[in-house]
Amino acid sequence: MKPNAERVKEFLLHLQDEICQKLAAVDGGEFQEDNWQREAGGGGRSRVLRNGSIFEQAGVNFSHVHGDAMPASATAHRPELAGRSFEAMGVSLVVHPLNPFVPTSHANVRFFIAEKPGADPVWWFGGGFDLTPFYGFEEDAVHWHTTARDLCLPFGEDVYPKYKKWCDDYFYIKHRDEQRGIGGLFFDDLNTPDFDTAFRFMQAVGQGYTDAYLPIVERRKNTDYGVREREFQLYRRGRYVEFNLVWDRGTLFGLQTGGRTESILMSMPPLVRWEYSFEPKEGSPEAALKEFIQVRDWV
C-alpha cells in the first residue's frame, strides 16, 4: 500500500489540537501559537503555554519539512538513504511542570518519506513517549507503563517489550551513565506489516500520551513542596538539557536541517541549575531517584 502523507498530516494537526486542549484544560492557561515557514521548504505550527498554574512550560510543535538530501543524523544507521530527498512531519512535545512532584514528560510521533527518481519511496513511522520524574512514585511508573503496554497489545505481544527496551536504550545519558528517566516507548523505522497498521500504531502512541500522563499530573499537582524540592528539580533539569543537546537525534536532526531553532529548543526547561559535584544526602528522597530511574520492568 502506498503511503498517504496527507492523511498522516491531518492526523498530526488534529493530535496537536487535542493534546493542547487537554493540557490547557488541566492548567487553566492558554497556548500561544506561532506559524512559521522554513526557508529550505516546509514549516510548522508551534504552540507554547508558559507560566501556567501547573505547567511552567508546555511546548507542543507540529512541523512538516522537506529537503533535497537526508541529513547525517537521519541516515547514520541507514546509509542507503543518503542523498535521497525527504519529507518529514511530526508532533513533538515537552512538558515542564512547576511542581517538582509532577514529572516532566515528552512525546513525539513522526513520519518520514525518502525518495529518489526511479525508485519506490521509502517511508517509516517513529515515535514514543517517556517520563522523567524528580521524585519517584511506584504507582505513577506502573500507570505510565501499563498505559504504554495496553496500547501496544492490539499490535502484538512483543511490541511493548521491544519498544520499552528501545526507549531505555535511547534515553541513556552516556557521559553520566544514567537513564534520563523511567522511559516508556520508543520506536523508529516502522513500515511493517503495512502502511495502515503502522499508521494506526503511531496514532495509538500519539493518543496514548495524555492517557498515560494526565492522571499522574492530577495525582501530584497539589503536593506541597519547598525550596529544597524546587532546587533539586532545577538541578535535575540540567540532565535533561545535557541529553537533548548532546545525544538527542531529534534535536540534532532539527538543528542540522535548518529547522526553526526556537521551536526545537522549546524542549529546554525554562529554568535550570548546575552544581559542581552535587550529591544528594544518603537516605534522602533525592538520593532515592538514582535507584528509581534504573532500568526495570514496571508492569
Add this chain to the structure above:
Amino acid sequence: MKPNAERVKEFLLHLQDEICQKLAAVDGGEFQEDNWQREAGGGGRSRVLRNGSIFEQAGVNFSHVHGDAMPASATAHRPELAGRSFEAMGVSLVVHPLNPFVPTSHANVRFFIAEKPGADPVWWFGGGFDLTPFYGFEEDAVHWHTTARDLCLPFGEDVYPKYKKWCDDYFYIKHRDEQRGIGGLFFDDLNTPDFDTAFRFMQAVGQGYTDAYLPIVERRKNTDYGVREREFQLYRRGRYVEFNLVWDRGTLFGLQTGGRTESILMSMPPLVRWEYSFEPKEGSPEAALKEFIQVRDWV
C-alpha cells in the same frame, strides 16, 4: 627539537595556581580542589570557587590524560592521526560572574602528543581566550583585544589577526547564526617554528588571560543592577550552554574520551534560563548586545 612534556606540565600546574590565586584575591572567596584519576589513564586537578562575592562560579581545571587511540573529535580534521596513542594536557577555565555587567570569560591552553611505534611523535599546542559580555562596553572590548594583540606581537605581526579570526570562526553558534561573544584568540595545531617558540606562545596566552580579564572585572563589579539585568544574563547564559554542548570540540573531546564529566561540565553556568521567542525591546541596552557581538576589529 623534541617536545618536553614534563616542562609543559609543570607550567600548566603553575598557571592553574596563579590564575586561581588572582581570581580568589579579586573575589575574596576560596577555591575548592578535587584531585581525580581517569580510569583509562591520567587524571586531573579541578578547582572551583562558588557563590563568591564577584564570581557566581569560577572553574579552573588542570587535566592530563592519555589513551590508546585518538578520539574522533580530535582527528576529524587530521585523519592521519587516527589510531595513534595520545597524551593531552591542559588548563581550561570558565568564569561566570554574578553581576550581569561583568562579562563571562573562558580561557584554555593545551598540549597534545600523538604517537605510533616507529614514527616521530606528532605534537602541537592549542589555546586561546574569549569574552562573552551581556552588556557591551567599547572600552572593555578594546582592552581585551589590545591585550591579546600585544601578547601576540613578539611572535609576528600576522599572529593576532589570524588567531582573532579563528576565534570568531570557532565561537559561532550556527543554529542561532550568532557569535558567542566578542571573541579574542583561538589557535590549534601549533608546532612551528619549533617547540620552544610554540611553547612560549602558549605560555603568553595562558598568562595574558588575567591581564585581559581582571581590569574589566574591576571596572564593572560595582555597577548596580536589578532583576531585569539578572534575567537577561540568565537568558544569555542559555546561549553559552547551547554552544558548549552542541558545538564545542573541547567539551565533546572530554565527553568522548571518558573524561571526568563534573570537571568538563564545570563550564555550565550555575543558573540558566530559556524563554521561547524572547526578543529584547527595540532600543533597549539588551537589544544593543546583538550588534555589539557582531564580528569586528576592536584594536
